[in-house]
Amino acid sequence: MKKHISYFLITFFFILGGNAFAQKKPTLINTSLTKPEMAIMYVGVENVIMVYGEIPGKYIRMERSGGPLEVRPGMAMRALLKYTEIGFDTLRVFDNDKLIIEKVYEIKKLSSYAIGIKGTRDSVLTKEEFLKAKSLELFMPGGYYKPKQKISTYTLTILSESGKVIQKVTVEGINFNAALELHLDKIQPRSSILFSDIKAILGDNNIKKFDPFKIRIK
Numbered sequence: 001m002k003k004h005i006s007y008f009l010i011t012f013f014f015i016l017g018g019n020a021f022a023q024k025k026p027t028l029i030n031t032s033l034t035k036p037e038m039a040i041m042y043v044g045v046e047n048v049i050m051v052y053g054e055i056p057g058k059y060i061r062m063e064r065s066g067g068p069l070e071v072r073p074g075m076a077m078r079a080l081l082k083y084t085e086i087g088f089d090t091l092r093v094f095d096n097d098k099l100i101i102e103k104v105y106e107i108k109k110l111s112s113y114a115i116g117i118k119g120t121r122d123s124v125l126t127k128e129e130f131l132k133a134k135s136l137e138l139f140m141p142g143g144y145y146k147p148k149q150k151i152s153t154y155t156l157t158i159l160s161e162s163g164k165v166i167q168k169v170t171v172e173g174i175n176f177n178a179a180l181e182l183h184l185d186k187i188q189p190r191s192s193i194l195f196s197d198i199k200a201i202l203g204d205n206n207i208k209k210f211d212p213f214k215i216r217i218k
Helices: 127-133
Strands: 005-008 012-014 021-023 027-030 040-042 046-052 055-064 077-082 087-095 098-108 114-117 136-139 150-159 165-172 192-203 206-210 213-217
Touching: 027 098, 046 055, 055 077, 114 192, 114 213, 127 213, 136 150, 136 192
Parallel strands: 040 098
Antiparallel strands: 005 055, 012 021, 027 046, 046 077, 055 087, 087 098, 114 136, 150 165, 150 192, 192 206, 192 213
């Protein structure tokens, strides 16, 4: 049995509108995922599992059905899981011998990365939605893994409704808002934004080029 960790993480949060405080119950989180409620882990990458919460004066431990689990205590219980095969795994959190959290994860293979507007896969956006997104992001079609790699450069072209080039700018990094600051009036309804010459650094000196894609402004 793994070593008990006593007085696990004392955390409070303030309730708006009053001076009362409440205690957070333990919550199992997979921080490798953009949508942890989907309960998916991936082969070949570090899947970070954490437990947050507060149970003062009690003993907490975390186990999994698929094999041993090395838990790192600290501000939260933390474990790194790296899988080599697809399948399923079950994470369990115990208060002494009482099961208080149980979650089944599906283990999937990574697919090829794609590029899109941060926070949405929609190809038609309002001007406000487009500018609020602020940047591009790498994502995985059909999955929820959040790549750590970053986009290095790309070209952003504002096109008229007829397809005429209105403005072209080069963006360093992921954020396009600063590059568009002097050209916001050129983004009009029914115009389009073309992203091209997109490059991302996926490893040591490994630069990947992505196909162009376009969004339309409502």
